[in-house]
Amino acid sequence: MIIKKEQEQILNYLEDASNLKGGKAESVFIPENEEEVVEIVRECSAKKLPLTISAGGTGVVGGRIPFGGAVLSTERLNKVIEINDRGKYAILQAGVVIDDFLKELSERCLFYPPFPTERSAFIGGNVATNASGEYSFKFGCTRRYVRRIKVVLSSGVVVEIRRGEVIARHGFLRIPSTDIEFKIPDYRMPDIMKNSAGYYSSADMDLIDLFIGSEGTLGIITEVEVNVIEQLPDIFFCAVFFESSQDTFSIVRELKAKKDILDLLCLEYFDSNSLYYLKEFYPRVPDAAEGCILVAARMSSDGSLDMWDELLSKYNPVDNWFGDSEKHKEELYGFRHKLPEIVNDIIRKNNRPKISTDIAVPEAKFWQMNDFYCERLSSSGLKHVIFGHIGECHLHVNILPENEEELERAKELYFEFAGKGIALGGTVSGEHGIGKRKHHFLKMMYGEEGIKEMGRIKNAIDRNCILGIGNIFTKE
Ligand SMILES: Cc1cc2nc3c(=O)[nH]c(=O)nc-3n(C[C@H](O)[C@H](O)[C@H](O)COP(=O)(O)OP(=O)(O)OC[C@H]3O[C@@H](n4cnc5c(N)ncnc54)[C@H](O)[C@@H]3O)c2cc1C
Numbered sequence: 110m111i112i113k114k115e116q117e118q119i120l121n122y123l124e125d126a127s128n129l130k131g132g133k134a135e136s137v138f139i140p141e142n143e144e145e146v147v148e149i150v151r152e153c154s155a156k157k158l159p160l161t162i163s164a165g166g167t168g169v170v171g172g173r174i175p176f177g178g179a180v181l182s183t184e185r186l187n188k189v190i191e192i193n194d195r196g197k198y199a200i201l202q203a204g205v206v207i208d209d210f211l212k213e214l215s216e217r218c219l220f221y222p223p224f225p226t227e228r229s230a231f232i233g234g235n236v237a238t239n240a241s242g243e244y245s246f247k248f249g250c251t252r253r254y255v256r257r258i259k260v261v262l263s264s265g266v267v268v269e270i271r272r273g274e275v276i277a278r279h280g281f282l283r284i285p286s287t288d289i290e291f292k293i294p295d296y297r298m299p300d301i302m303k304n305s306a307g308y309y310s311s312a313d314m315d316l317i318d319l320f321i322g323s324e325g326t327l328g329i330i331t332e333v334e335v336n337v338i339e340q341l342p343d344i345f346f347c348a349v350f351f352e353s354s355q356d357t358f359s360i361v362r363e364l365k366a367k368k369d370i371l372d373l374l375c376l377e378y379f380d381s382n383s384l385y386y387l388k389e390f391y392p393r394v395p396d397a398a399e400g401c402i403l404v405a406a407r408m409s410s411d412g413s414l415d416m417w418d419e420l421l422s423k424y425n426p427v428d429n430w431f432g433d434s435e436k437h438k439e440e441l442y443g444f445r446h447k448l449p450e451i452v453n454d455i456i457r458k459n460n461r462p463k464i465s466t467d468i469a470v471p472e473a474k475f476w477q478m479n480d481f482y483c484e485r486l487s488s489s490g491l492k493h494v495i496f497g498h499i500g501e502c503h504l505h506v507n508i509l510p511e512n513e514e515e516l517e518r519a520k521e522l523y524f525e526f527a528g529k530g531i532a533l534g535g536t537v538s539g540e541h542g543i544g545k546r547k548h549h550f551l552k553m554m555y556g557e558e559g560i561k562e563m564g565r566i567k568n569a570i571d572r573n574c575i576l577g578i579g580n581i582f583t584k585e
Pocket of ligand 1: 173226229233236237324577
């Protein structure tokens with residue numbers, strides 16, 4: 110095991126992609142195997158020393174940032190234990206980097222459907238946040254593909270949880286081989302495609318679902334078994350630009366209705382402000398464009414391309430950028446990923462935090478939510494962009510305040526958006542989680558009592574309350 114104590118050696122573990130400042134830790138433990146993980150948690154439990162689990166550090170809500178205590182980094186638990194071509198599953202240690210995993214799968218003509226967007230993340234980080242990815246419009250999030258996990262609890266007990274083996278009974282769940290039993294919360298998950306807000310809860314829930322998305326607050330995931338599928342057939346990509354947002358929304362409606370016929374994997378959206386900022390880097394963005402969608406679809410032999418052409422001629426876009434090679438794909442996804450980079454640069458220049466929403470709502474309420482965003486943002490006069498996973502009813506609103514007064518108004522707007530999203534049956538976090546940044550929204554979603562119910566589970570499982578302090582729950 111490596112132990113780092115020199116401050117300059119541990120600086121890297123005090124940050125992630127959230128830009129949250131003030132992280133501090135007295136040491137970083139880097140175990141090489143499960144026995145060492147057990148040793149570390151036992152030591153921290155005995156001393157009641159907070160322990161924060163660190164993976165790829167790509168989280169955007171400060172989840173892996175410690176505010177005291179020690180850090181356990183899973184970076185050396187990085188073995189792909191097995192890829193089973195016949196059974197279509199893979200067993201990985203928690204610290205396997207997603208990019209490495211995808212490459213190994215590709216050599217065997219296999220694919221991991223959650224296809225997480227940020228490939229330097231670890232599989233353990235993805236499970237702990239229930240991450241989604243480029244094709245979650247078709248395949249859904251990480252949760253759906255996790256069939257077994259191994260978790261080290263803060264007592265040092267190692268638990269193996271296989272999907273389907275431990276199901277809630279009469280409102281209670283028990284962790285096998287332990288005396289831990291707890292009541293499942295009364296609140297229920299919203300009926301939407303993506304949700305990473307707080308602990309999972311449903312009447313007949315599976316124990317594995319509690320740990321998925323628990324943001325390092327319940328145990329250290331050391332091993333993960335996931336389903337994989339055969340490599341995808343050829344895919345085409347297309348960015349389509351429209352003269353009006355109404356035309357953009359009309360085609361989105363039709364594409365959602367024809368999702369299966371067209372075999373769509375991804376349906377993303379950019380508003381006119383997004384295109385304005387992107388044009389500086391992509392001068393080909395048409396001047397007249399007021400909205401854009403980016404799609405990926407399987408190229409099937411039964412005429413999906415013809416159907417696509419028909420659809421485009423019906424909606425008469427001002428331009429479209431079509432691609433069917435890996436190079437084209439990279440260019441188009443480069444276009445997609447450029448926007449958050451541009452926004453982050455603006456924010457840095459303005460020296461104000463980014464106000465960035467992660468709200469997802471049910472399909473039936475999506476257009477109501479979208480109208481609400483547009484009305485409130487245009488009357489606010491605040492600089493902003495709206496973009497993201499329109500296929501999954503999960504748009505990101507980024508507000509770019511230029512001074513303190515604008516920052517305050519941007520925060521108020523975020524509260525309004527969260528309230529509206531919840532009222533429409535949605536979630537305050539579609540994919541990023543709560544971490545150390547979004548507690549107040551979680552409280553809006555599940556109420557004081559819902560947070561207490563989660564707290565009772567946390568206390569039952571992590572009895573010394575040392576894991577992931579500050580994540581999901583406030584410190585007090
Ligand atoms: C450019 C960019 C694009 C992104 N796009 C997306 C996107 O499209 N969809 C999406 O969902 N996210 C996205 N993210 C966010 C991020 O990639 C995910 O949240 C990811 O799952 C974090 O994984 P990580 O390995 O980096 O974890 P970290 O950031 O290191 O940790 C995340 C959380 O998981 C906990 N944790 C980590 N490992 C374990 C473990 N083994 N056991 C228990 N708890 C653990 C940590 O304590 C922390 O709370 C993006 C991030 C960036 C920077």
